[in-house]
Amino acid sequence: MSAYRQLEERFERLAHLSGAAAVLQWDWAAIMPMGGAKARSRQLAELDVIRHEIITDTRLAGLLGEAESTRDALNPWQDANLTEMRHRWTHANALPADLVAALSTAASECELAWRSARASNDYPTFQKAFESLLSLVREKAAAKSAAVGLSNYDALIDSYDPGFTCTEIDVFFTDLAVFLPDFLEKVLDKQGALPAPVVPKGPFPLDKQRTLSRVLMRRLGFDFEHGRLDESHHPFCGGVSEDVRITTRYDEVNFTSSLMAVLHETGHAIYERGLPIEWYTQPVGEARSMSLHESQSLLMEMQICRSNEFFCFAAPLLRQAFGMADADVAFSPDNLHRLALRVEPGFIRVDADEVTYPFHIMLRYRLEKAMIKGDLRASDLPGAWNEGMLEFLGLTPETDRDGCLQDIHWAAGEIGYFPSYTLGALIAAQLFSSARAQLADIDNALTSGEFQDLIAWLGDKVHSQASRYSSHQLIERATGLPLATDAFKAHLGARYLA
Amino acid sequence: MSAYRQLEERFERLAHLSGAAAVLQWDWAAIMPMGGAKARSRQLAELDVIRHEIITDTRLAGLLGEAESTRDALNPWQDANLTEMRHRWTHANALPADLVAALSTAASECELAWRSARASNDYPTFQKAFESLLSLVREKAAAKSAAVGLSNYDALIDSYDPGFTCTEIDVFFTDLAVFLPDFLEKVLDKQGALPAPVVPKGPFPLDKQRTLSRVLMRRLGFDFEHGRLDESHHPFCGGVSEDVRITTRYDEVNFTSSLMAVLHETGHAIYERGLPIEWYTQPVGEARSMSLHESQSLLMEMQICRSNEFFCFAAPLLRQAFGMADADVAFSPDNLHRLALRVEPGFIRVDADEVTYPFHIMLRYRLEKAMIKGDLRASDLPGAWNEGMLEFLGLTPETDRDGCLQDIHWAAGEIGYFPSYTLGALIAAQLFSSARAQLADIDNALTSGEFQDLIAWLGDKVHSQASRYSSHQLIERATGLPLATDAFKAHLGARYLA
Structure with a gap:
């Protein structure tokens, strides 16, 4: 199987997992009883971790390189697909796994803090959770900057x-x-x-x-x-x-x-x-x-x-x-x-x-x-x-x-x-x-x-x-x-x- | 980290993935528009594959053996937990990955065939899909029998x-x-x-x-x-x-x-x-x-x-x-x-x-x-x-x-x-x-x-x-x-x- 085709298989798996996460996120926002929030945030974090594992699998770098070196064999859609794959790979591989996990947890916690802080107009409660999250987002930005060559x-x-x-x-x-x-x-x-x-x-x-x-x-x-x-x-x-x-x-x-x-x-x-x-x-x-x-x-x-x-x-x-x-x-x-x-x-x-x-x-x-x-x-x-x-x-x-x-x-x-x-x-x-x-x-x-x-x-x-x-x-x-x-x-x- | 504790971490991941699948299955049965069936069945199949990958990871056998050899260190709940882990591991590892995937696909197809066959009282339509599925379930039974020592x-x-x-x-x-x-x-x-x-x-x-x-x-x-x-x-x-x-x-x-x-x-x-x-x-x-x-x-x-x-x-x-x-x-x-x-x-x-x-x-x-x-x-x-x-x-x-x-x-x-x-x-x-x-x-x-x-x-x-x-x-x-x-x-x- 060509490197490109192997990449398609891996990105298809990612798409199904992203689809699963999208439905679970919709459910959270639209119909989930609030008592389900903790379990749901863990389910979503686990899906994040698995997607991160798939896209940071070390074999992916080799497959991307191989596919890119035989780009001529691809039709324009496949070619554009390969470009998009590389873009995602670069963003995902810019981040160490522990930062991904920490971001996911901090974002869930900050979102919960925001919900109650907003309801009670209590900025200090939000600030505490947001400080941790912001610091992680700044780390993410620095890591991505190094990887994509942008500010x-x-x-x-x-x-x-x-x-x-x-x-x-x-x-x-x-x-x-x-x-x-x-x-x-x-x-x-x-x-x-x-x-x-x-x-x-x-x-x-x-x-x-x-x-x-x-x-x-x-x-x-x-x-x-x-x-x-x-x-x-x-x-x-x-x-x-x-x-x-x-x-x-x-x-x-x-x-x-x-x-x-x-x-x-x-x-x-x-x-x-x-x-x-x-x-x-x-x-x-x-x-x-x-x-x-x-x-x-x-x-x-x-x-x-x-x-x-x-x-x-x-x-x-x-x-x-x-x-x-x-x-x-x-x-x-x-x-x-x-x-x-x-x-x-x-x-x-x-x-x-x-x-x-x-x-x-x-x-x-x-x-x-x-x-x-x-x-x-x-x-x-x-x-x-x-x-x-x-x-x-x-x-x-x-x-x-x-x-x-x-x-x-x-x-x-x-x-x-x-x-x-x-x-x-x-x-x-x-x-x-x-x-x-x-x-x-x-x-x-x-x-x-x-x-x-x-x-x-x-x-x-x-x-x-x-x-x-x-x-x-x-x-x-x-x-x-x-x-x-x-x-x-x-x-x-x-x-x-x- | 003790072998037992490492097992707990892996089974926790499985629990979150099972929880995600449970919500997606509920959604399917309760509120999903029918046009979403194909995408959903692929999401669920992907979650099945990943759970199977986690529970058939070859390192798990070693961890189970190690934890079982130091059972005395466990309290009664942990001990019972280890027994349940072994039970699941035995059932899951009894099946080759391609059988798991084939069962998942055949079951989705047979369930769809059953829905229309039941609506139109059309046994032959069901029979066709069910024959394939039954043959796979019989394979599953034989494989599990060998693993668990039961008929x-x-x-x-x-x-x-x-x-x-x-x-x-x-x-x-x-x-x-x-x-x-x-x-x-x-x-x-x-x-x-x-x-x-x-x-x-x-x-x-x-x-x-x-x-x-x-x-x-x-x-x-x-x-x-x-x-x-x-x-x-x-x-x-x-x-x-x-x-x-x-x-x-x-x-x-x-x-x-x-x-x-x-x-x-x-x-x-x-x-x-x-x-x-x-x-x-x-x-x-x-x-x-x-x-x-x-x-x-x-x-x-x-x-x-x-x-x-x-x-x-x-x-x-x-x-x-x-x-x-x-x-x-x-x-x-x-x-x-x-x-x-x-x-x-x-x-x-x-x-x-x-x-x-x-x-x-x-x-x-x-x-x-x-x-x-x-x-x-x-x-x-x-x-x-x-x-x-x-x-x-x-x-x-x-x-x-x-x-x-x-x-x-x-x-x-x-x-x-x-x-x-x-x-x-x-x-x-x-x-x-x-x-x-x-x-x-x-x-x-x-x-x-x-x-x-x-x-x-x-x-x-x-x-x-x-x-x-x-x-x-x-x-x-x-x-x-x-x-x-x-x-x-x-x-x-x-x-x-x-």
Whole structure:
């Protein structure tokens, strides 16, 4: 058996173990009784250890070298697969086994500490667990830096979003930091000069929200033979490509935030479902990167489902779902659309509108870069957070719960991930702009709730390409241009100030 | 580190992997969308392979030998743990890796074939898949026989119910085969001479059944911080001790069969929850055997929850749950009790009453012994099944769906398991008889819905003992007598003919 084929077998084993872990993680977040947490964290740690053992097996280095020396025998997908294998191997082999185990345990403990600390707004409890975890993440960054030849923080980004580095991100974020403050002021002025949209009056029974969510998911192409919709504290998309599990959280008073979460996660799910079946279980068959993944959820939520066209289609379904009269002003397409585009600086990232969202990311990006560099200690995080919030958004949170304790990422050891959200927004805008240019009559299609042409375009340009190309190549092939902030800024301008 | 301690570490890894697999299996049976089956079966097969790799690691044999040669250094629990480790090692190392992989694949395929064959009553479709699987199970039996020094079929029983062999089971079953036919006739005569109980008229909304199930589970000691109740095609108890997951299936027309399933599975769950926390993750900390497990579910369902005392307690809760009047005759304790004790020979094992149930087991026991011996081929199974049903129960099923296709066990490669059900019934009767003798005022306690003394007695005698003793030792320590059919026969006599 060729070296390449032997590698495929080993990476297939890794894929099955990762799939098992993904379902167990979904279960934890969505339905596990809390008493199961300790056993589950050990199950997941054991799966981590085994995956680490497989990918650090000393024979793998030889197989990779041998396969790379006979690259000519590979077709382009196999060639790209081999590149992805090497990338994973390099990241995994950068870390000693005891660091992997220590990170897994510390992340589980810190996540538990975060849950209770957040509930009781108790930063010191979190700080204690986070200090240990941060120190291990810094070790990880240093080890990866040596292995991949990037700066420590870039080496972390490279696990989530290979190809992106601070050099490029700094250019994008500096550009946005110049553009957005002035833009935001204009949007708020314009918004303030108009009467506020009418907020629909609930209660909106949860069962009706659940049914409505499923109706819209089906319409957007979600296949319930290969997925589920459940509920969890934070909406997310998990599971495996054949069995994609998305979650939301319902609120009887306000149905829109849950519905938008469902549509957002549906974007993630459709990416997963659109990956090429013949490459399931291989690295090249997985979603390209976190920013590409986020681009698909944001394209669905922000570009499509907050458009006027979408609300023309969806308003009657919403009225029907909640038994509202056709004449109900709150449920007119225009009112729903204006509600969905409400811009308001706030403390909470996940509740932020698309105009202020980049500020939340720029803040986290600045702080996590400093933490990895060693310029910011865990004990100084709340102060640095509040300073940054004041600078970017003119706000000071009253509690850490609304401040630096709001997100799970750092508590789970996920540092280097946040930039992907804003990169995703840039990619989404650039992709959607190209799709509109290439697809005839797209606006009418969206108004009629016909999404299949757009989904097919994304399937062709993004989903079916999996990790065949780098993020940058994929974006340029799909849109004809290198990634830039132009489409995003144009989108915001057209939507909010036109 | 001592050899024994090194063994503990390895078996702890196995426990975490088994726990992961248990949750994934629960997910499959309870909530997985069908499109996820292929990916899931591969995840589970990979976990099987890894567990097999760990337990057949050649260094394990040396560690076991070394630990056994220094047994004196171990305390009694560690000593029992080492015995359990050796037992597992012997069973696992009896099988070559390719047989393990072939069994896993064949069992998945046969189970899928069984699902569709059963739905369409298509024995030939099942037969094809089952022939391959049976041949592999026979190989497994022969390999285990050589390793454990038991006959082929006894070697299979030894995985589920170590300590039990056909010699003893034959004595019990022969005894029951003499006792039961005459007894059944008398019960049917007595039952026929009385007016039939009133069947409660539905519909019984599923939500109300769900709530009622949870109320009774809590009352019996089920802790929802460490477990869930869900729904599946067949009720079962899965998950891990810290997170026990039981399922049932609801029927709007008839609430009793679902409720009894819930109570039955609650018995399994309370056993799991009562295992000693300091031995979780070690072989000695697991439930003793399949028959002991079944004894706990049957003790709960048959001995406790079909008693007159239980219905005195539960009838008002049932009336309240379904909004029935206090005077409703169908919901009187006496009527509910008589309904729960209805005896009627039928085709389906899982619907059978406790008097006719052993016949279903004796039939399967006879057939699976013959299949393992090579005296019965898959193609002759339907005929042999129908002959046996006629002999034992005087009935001939009209379809294989109501005959040899009704159970999943053989389709999943589980041969040697069925005797555990009737062994469990014998153990349950003997344990409950001792508990009644030892616990003052137990009948009044049950009538008041006070189960804690009984659960504590079971916790002390059975649950907390885990696998510290053999099944036979455990039963004799708890009841003062070796296992026999006496208590079971006395229970039936007192309940049905007194």
